[in-house]
Structure formats: structure tokens, C-alpha cells
Amino acid sequence: MRVRWLLPLVLLGLLLSLLPPTFSLYELTGEEELDGQLAGLVHWLYSAIRPQPVLAPTADIAHTDVPIFGVNTFLQNEALPEVRAEALHLAAEAGFHFVRQQFVWEDIEIHGKGDFEDRRNDLTGDGVPDPVDAWAKYDQIVDLSEAEGLELIARIGNPPSWTRALTDTIGTKAPPDNFADYADFAGAVVERYQGRIHYVQLWNEPNIYDEWGEQDANPEAYTEMLCLAYDRVKSIDPDIVVLAAAMSPTIQINGRNMNDIIYLQRMYSAGAGDCFDVLSAQGYGLFSGPTD
Template sequence: MTSAVRQTLTLWAGLFVVTGLALLLLSTPPARRWMWQQTGEEAFAAQVKGLSDLAAGLLRPQVKLAPTAVTAYADVNPYGVNVFLEQEVEPDKRALAVEMAAAAGFHWLRQEFPWEDIEIHAKGDFEDRRHQPHRSAWEKYDQIVALAEQHGMELIVRISNPPAWSRAGGDAVGTYAPPDDYQDYADFVAALVSRYRGRVKYVQLWNEPNINPEWGVYPVSPEQYTELLKAGANAARAANPEIVVIAGALAATIDLDGTTIAGRNFNDLLFLQRMYDAGAAAYFDVMAAQGYGLWSGPTDRRMQPRVMNFGRPQYVRDVMVANGDGHKALWISEMNWNAAPADVEARYGRVSLEQQAAYLPLAYQRIQDEWPWLGVANVWYLK
């Protein structure tokens, strides 16, 4: 055996020994807890890989979060939950759902007021004639507003889902597709904001405009969404100068072809930048994103633009800061981990119910400890 071969074997043997000792050290309970705090992973192999991902992340440009720049709507009660009260037929069930949300400690109810369920049959027609007896289409929504007030809660009213009459193609172009005339949307926003002036302060204009099917059969368009946002925001502010306009929550996605191919999605960060380029900044008071943890826990600190985890809202914040919007807060419209049964495809990750129950409080804790620019985070969902 030559001296060079002997030296090579010695080097490799040394590396194996060092690696083995390192893995042995990392497998100890204190090290495992530390790796969980860095990677959000519970399995040992995933934790070790996560450390290498974190190291690689140091080579990328770091996000700029301007943590002290926010002036409004960040220092608020963070606890919100998505509800679907309009889907309950019996008023007593709506009341029970709000009572349960309040008892769970939530302050905010993110509730859709679907345009198609209020201005149902024609423009300016707010009577529900789908069933006997005919009644005001506002009736159930009046009760929802009253229930929130009764329990000292605040509503985040999501305004989306146009009626079929607002599109020449009807529902054939997508039940969530935008109206042909954005003024129709603006007029409905104005009617809603006027009706609940002094009772509803927060409205969210649309939901996930960067993905299919929230923009119907059309390719998604940051520029067109900005026009819709502008029309809605101007109408809302004219109806109530105290209204707080929340932008439609952007869905985290790495797809890049949604603006050119119908039925596809478009990267949330690029979508937001193009919104800014189109002049969107003047037409929202709070930015919104989704906060799903997917395949790792809330302590995952890995940052990679093409990887989805709980830390992704930091990239949204980075885009806001880069465009001079660091003074605005970011809210999370939907947040959770997927406790799907074993027989359901885990397209969006899978955790146990016990993990889900543990992760949500930790997510709120991280928001409070590390993200002073983030206000409300709404759990998905109570029904």
C-alpha cells in the first residue's frame, strides 16, 4: 500500500469517525430539541437535512423585514378564525358557532359575505327569491354582524364570489371569476360598507387572486386584480372613510405560468411585485397572505423561495419593504396544518391531530416573538 493510499484511507476513516460522533451528538435529546427549533422537523433524518438546508440558506440574500417600521394594524389581538356562518341554515347554529369561537379565545371572525348570495338575481336587487318565503338577502348577514357584536368580536368581511349575472359567460367562466364590469363589484362593496358602517371596520377585497380557480377560467392577472382592488377600495372608502381595506390573500405557490395559461397559478411574490408595479399600494391598508405550514412545523427557519413552509410570509414582507410599504402590516388569512386521515392523499402535508394541536399555539408564539409586523392570523377553520 502506497503512502498516498494510506493517507487517503486515514482521511476517510477520520471523516467517518467525526461524522459518526457528530450524528451521535445530534441524536441526544437536547440536540434534537434544538434542531426542532431550527427546522420544524420531528424526524431525525429530516432534522439533519434541515440543518444543511439552513447552512445553504446563509449563501442567499437575506430578507429585509423592517421590524420597527409598522405603524398600524400590527399591534392587535392576533387570534382569528375562519368561519362559514352563511352556510348554516338555522340561525341557532350560527349563534352556536360564534359562541364556540368566542369561548376558544378568538377575537376575529373571517367571514365571507358572498356577493352571489346577497345581490342574487340582478344588479341592485337584494331580495332572496330562491326559496319561499321571499326575504331580504341581507337577513342572515345582519344576524352575523349582530352575533359578532354580541360576543365582542370583530369581523373581517371577505367580499368575493360574484353572481352569475355579473358575467356574460355566467358561471361557465368560473363561479369565482371576476365580473365583466369592475364597477358592479365596486357598487356592491359600497352597498355592503354603507349598510354596516360603524359596525364592520375591516373588509377584504377578494381571495387568492393569484391562483386558479379564484380568477375563473382566465389566466390570473396582477394588473387586472389591481384594477378590481382599486375600484373596490375607492368605493369602500367613499362609503366609510374609516374602513380598513385588506388586500386579497395571496396563495403561496411556485408556479410561473398562471398569467399566460388559463387554469394555472402564479408565484405569490412575483404577483405582489407586479401589483406594486401597477400602483396597488394606494388601494390597501393591510396586506394579506396565507400561512400554511404544510410539511414542517412552525419553528422551521429555512428560507428558500421555491419551498413552502410557515416562514414564507417573511418573503411577502420583504417585497412590501422593497416597495416602500414597510409601514403597513401583514395579516395571515388562513393558517393551519393538515390533519388529513391516512386514506386521504397528503398533497399539502399531513400531521396528526396531536401535532396540529401543538403547532397552532407555537405558530402564534413565533408571530408574537419574532414578527412584530404581522397582526392577525386566522386559523383555518371552524365549521
């Protein structure tokens, strides 16, 4: 019985030895409530004993001379143009600079390669779909943002079903079968708004289900697609600032969800370091408070 408890006690002693000599749970975790502090302590100890990523020499951080505050929007879901206008006006009045706005691939290149006409809706009630310019809604968002002095970050993702042999059965957010199709669409966005949009983000949270579809996370595949799109948009606008997809913070390693640090390490190992200008991050964390 004594031997049975010996190993847990040794491990507990080892973990406690990793703690700083003087600390408070609040200072360590940034959490004010005890349950949050205990959860944060577990994650802190896990981070202390897990293998650390392989780091290259520290590089200078670029693009630090811009305002730091922005908002995340889904203005494409607003049916009324005046609602989009009001939302952007309020963002500008609140002092925000950046607007991270989705440019939804399946909402723009809807029916096939190079087809930017929207024929999904019967607008006149005659039983026949009425074609409209699929770019029009996004043109208005760009116009309104410029009028308010806001800087757009175009988040490019959500492929249309025609880009996959399995269509939407593999997930509506699954990547295209041919990564060049994604690069072409990203290039179309940059070309249309060249000189007006200066930042693009290529995908979002590919390390978790279901942002990579009904399949396992694949950092090597994402890196391949990222690099193709990076080269394409840079060939159109060398000054465009490319943001890599933000990872979702997670400690899971179960195929569908991959620890963001591990995912990022594998991206770098696959050559992603040359394929973006800014590394995005989702700042909401796990059980770790904002002061951590």
C-alpha cells in the same frame, strides 16, 4: 462520464455553501420529521438562489394594537340561526377576537344589479319562489357577532353569474367583467354595516386556480379591481380598514397558479401599494413548519 457528473457536483457544492455554518435541519425548517426536513431544505435552497423581490424602504407596520387571534367561518352555509349563534358563542368563549366571515356576493345581490331580494326558494311548497331579504342572514351574523363582542372581517367575493358575459362557464369565482360592479357591491356592504364592521377583505387567493376562475392568474387585473373597491369603500367610510386578498402560498408558475411572491411583486408594480391598509397572508405555508 466525469464531465457529465461535474456540473451536478459543482451545483451541489454551491447549494451547500449557502447553508449557515452551524445549523440543524429542525432549526432551518421547523419540521420534526426527516421527510419534512428534507422537503423544507429543498424549499430553503430554492429561496436562497431565486431572484429576490424589489423592496421599497421598510415602512412602519400599522394596526398592531389589536388582538391577534381569530377564526375563519362560513356561517352563511348554516341553515339554522341557532347554530350560527352557538358557533359565535363558542368562538368568544375560546378567547378569539376576530371572525373572518364571507359576505358572498352571489348570495346577496343574486338576480341582478341592485337586486338584494332572494327569490331562489319555494318556502311554502306552493310551487312559487318566496322572496326574502337577501341581507337578512348576514344581518343576523353581524348582530350575533356584536352581542358576543367579536370583531368581524367581512371577506367580499364570489361574484354572481350575471356579472360575467360567460356566466359560470369561466368559473363560479371568476371576477366580474366590470370591476366597478365589485366596487359597488363592496360599497353596499360597507354602507349597510357602517360603524359595525370595521374591517373588509377584498377577495381571497387570486393567485391560484380556481379563486380567479377558469383562467390564468392576473395580478394587474386584481390590482385594478382592488383599487376601485378601495376608493369606493373609503369614500363611504374613511375609517374602514381594507385588507388586500391573502395569497395562497405556492411555488408554481404555470398560468393558473402563480408564486405568491411574484404575484405580490407584480401587484406593487401595478400600483397596489396605495390600495390597502393591511396585507393579508395565509400562514399555512408549504413544507415549512410553524417555527420557521
